[in-house]
Amino acid sequence: MSAPVAPFPQVEHQRAVFADGLALDCGAAIRPLAVAWRGYGRLNAARSNAVLVCHALTGDQYVAETHPVTGRPGWWETIIGPGKPLDTDRYFVLCANVLGGCMGSTGPREEMTDAEGRGLGRPWGTDFPSITIRDMVRAQKRLTDHLGITRLLGVVGGSMGGMQVLEWAATYPEAVFAAAPIATAAHHSAQNIAFHEVGRAAIHADPDWKGGRYWEDGRVPAQGLSVARMVAHITYLSEQALTRKFGRRLRGASALTFLEDVFEVESYLRHQGSTFVRRFDANSYLTITRAMDYFDLAAEHGGDLANAFRGTATRFFVASFSSDWLFPTRESRALVRALNAAAANVSFVEFATDKGHDAFLLEEPEFHRALGGFLAGCADRLGV
Amino acid sequence: MDGPAERGEAIRYVAKNMRLDLRLIAEMIPRGAKVLDIGCGDGALLAHLTAEKGADARGIEIDMAAVTEAVASGLAVIHGDADTDLAFYPDGAFDYVVLSRTLQAVEKPREVLRQMLRIGRHAIVSFPNFGHWQMRWRLLVTGRMPDTETWNRPWYETPNIHPCTIADFFALCAMEGYVVEEWLAVDEHGRRAPWRRSARLANLFGEQALFKLRRG
Structure with a gap:
């Protein structure tokens, strides 16, 4: 991507x-x-x-x-x-x-x-x-x-x-x-943990992640981290907000051509994903999402x-x-x-x-x- | 969510002329008391009790705009519903639990009263009296649901789904074993009405009723 x-x-x-x-x-x-x-x-x-x-x-x-x-x-x-x-x-x-x-x-x-x-x-x-x-x-x-x-x-x-x-x-x-x-x-919640796991699975599946040792050759698992961000970003918005901001509009076209059409919402998510990988560390993402999943204040008491x-x-x-x-x-x-x-x-x-x-x-x-x-x-x- | 929103409107409607009514309630509450005001609107009573009586005063209100107003002025108010949220307070958490002109609009008035006297040592309840002579007269003469300053919404959209009379309320207290520590009838503007000695006269001439109860 x-x-x-x-x-x-x-x-x-x-x-x-x-x-x-x-x-x-x-x-x-x-x-x-x-x-x-x-x-x-x-x-x-x-x-x-x-x-x-x-x-x-x-x-x-x-x-x-x-x-x-x-x-x-x-x-x-x-x-x-x-x-x-x-x-x-x-x-x-x-x-x-x-x-x-x-x-x-x-x-x-x-x-x-x-x-x-x-x-x-x-x-x-x-x-x-x-x-x-x-x-x-x-x-x-x-x-x-x-x-x-x-x-x-x-x-x-x-x-x-x-x-x-x-x-x-x-x-x-x-x-x-x-x-x-x-x-x-x-x-x-179970649903929140599930969404996090999709993000983590995307990072793990990126060959550039290399079992977490991507720093050895100066690469980052950009694809995996980007997909993780895209999934997470959907959970941050409501359906109404997505509809209001993007609807079914296409980028650079007014009607479907069935060729290389891109919906505006897709292009927005890709942008979110690609800018995120420039500033965030994939292993940090794995560590912090895990900490959130573990959180259960009642269980601690x-x-x-x-x-x-x-x-x-x-x-x-x-x-x-x-x-x-x-x-x-x-x-x-x-x-x-x-x-x-x-x-x-x-x-x-x-x-x-x-x-x-x-x-x-x-x-x-x-x-x-x-x-x-x-x-x-x-x-x-x-x-x- | 239509029901609660409508109830919120009703509470705001009565808030217009609440000052005197609130003063009467505040007079019943001693200094430094721990108070919960159910249906507190924008928190006028809470602010008064906090400032004038050093009370630890908290509120519940169903209308978002009113809660925002109250919280923004530094009051401890919860966006919630008397019918569902009272059950989560511990026994005896408050000295006084206040329900001002809202009893007739809740889903389960009897249960709300029980909860009030479970979480509070005293309950202060005010409600519009459906036994007022004008109501009786209009029903008798026109055969239609009354339309007065207090009961001002048509039957099919009124939030006041559980109207009662002063006599009804005395009967409920007797049935539930609550002790009426104090009661009075007031006119629409919260002024004390002169028929305090006779419940029968109050039931005929009092537009609003105010009760202070405790468990028997």
Whole structure:
């Protein structure tokens, strides 16, 4: 489908390195641990105005600035900035590349290390240990500790970012004043795991993947990773949104010729796939999708989701979108009911939209107003 | 989703003249109480209880625009439905559970009341009185469903699917073993009506009823 791709040039990412490493849920440990991160706004003297943004599967820490690798705007610039819902005049907004990611944090693309932290002169690749959402959160906690932030004003994130928000609130309740899990769920559903497996199978089936050792000859499994992205992208949109954007329109033709016709939706997906492979690492994709599949917050707490939040003082704002079929409203509602059962302080809105799962990243004024008001109310309470 | 959306509209309609009505409810709630307001609209009562009474006040509202408004002003409100969501709160989670002018619009009023008194120590319920003399008079004289300021939608599209009278409500409380701690009848604008001593007169002349209950 595509010729060998030219990856974007590597850039230096700002990172915090922890020499003592991190013990993982799987029993392995990695050392050192590197956490690449970006901050916007100013941390106040009391260090009480920090809002941590957790990114989704293929996001990264460049949340509110032009991306140094792709040159594109930050993925959540719509809501982060002066005067915006995550107001950088008031809050210190930070975002870290997840553990297992490929934008500077420890992950399959970084140099493999031994138990003493010595570099082995090759990337981790598929030797990178299995990680969990909780491991990602522990890595972020190391960063906030390092910055001297004992309690975050807010932790905000959508999709896999929302899973991290929930894990933060469950694992470090005293460190989270307000939590906003958006378009997410307390576990990954069978259907979601199934879609991920299609993506992983596409990568595995690409001869350039070479059992994960594609880095040996400087190639990337572009076809497989691109197909994985195309499948995933369909799950991020709703049928209505696809119809509205593309319908049955053909590219460069007004009627079917039965020759080389390409529907606009096909060309859009191919574009999504081919740009993705330039910036994302296939082994990272395998590692992170697995972490999402493993996520089951209730199972971590004896099978009862309410146990994850028993006695919590954290204030929650749960948001879902009506046309999101990847993380449907019923998952958010189940979460809200568990929070109610735990007598937690929780707000919840299902926003009406036809934009599907992606709505959390797009222009949704009602959602932005609610999120901004929720955070501002919490900040008022804390005197920030 | 037609039903809930319509109910949302009905709740907004009554919200227009809720200020006095809300004040009467707020008077029944002591300082620092833990309160759940079902059908809280944009959160007017919650905001009042939080600011004036230091209450830990939370809400449930079915209409998205109203919930957004409430959450955007920093209130803890859930986009949900009294008929289905109350079951998920633990026993005794609240001191007061409020249902303001919504009882007649829920699917299962008796079950909603049970849930209110399961999750709250007290329930405060207000509803429009179908026993008001105007209703009786119009039904008697015209033979048609009444059309008044309160009951202002035709029978085939009204969200108020479970109208009751003050006498009916007393009977339900007796049947369920609830203790009526306080009750009063008010006019459409929430002003206290003078027939507080006689339930029979209140049932004839009160446009709205307000009850404070506890488990027997």
